Amino acid sequence: MSTPDLAPRRTFGGIVAVWVLAVVAGVAIGLFVPTEWRAQWITVALGGCVIAAFAVQLWGGRSQAFIQRVAVSVLGALVVLGLITAGFGLASIVPR
Structure with a gap:
């Protein structure tokens, strides 16, 4: 058995860091x-x-909710890169 964290660390910063990387x-x-x-x-x-x-x-x-944190990080990165790719697509159809 493991002891519960008395003051659990915040995990949202790691998720946002991956989004910023994207x-x-x-x-x-x-x-x-x-x-x-x-x-x-x-x-x-x-x-x-x-x-x-x-x-x-x-x-x-932290092992609690590891898969959920990784999934949210990757899903956010996918959305960010998808929006950037949509911007590339829209920019390519604008005449110069």
């Missing part, structure tokens, strides 16, 4: 990657966010 990766892809390669690099960025979500939650050291 925003930074999406913006970097938009700035530095040619248009025809953006979809592939967004996929790579999402894979990096999955690995980062596991690493951040393992580093936190």
Whole structure:
């Protein structure tokens, strides 16, 4: 049996950190990657966010609701990268 945490650590910061990583990766892809390669690099960025979500939650050291925290981190990163990709798509149909 384990003893309960007297003052549990906050876990929302680790979740938001993965979302911020997704925003930074999406913006970097938009700035530095040619248009025809953006979809592939967004996929790579999402894979990096999955690995980062596991690493951040393992580093936190709490086992309670581990899967839920990782899932929320990855789902948020997916939504963020999806919105950025939608922005790329809308920007590509605007005439220059």
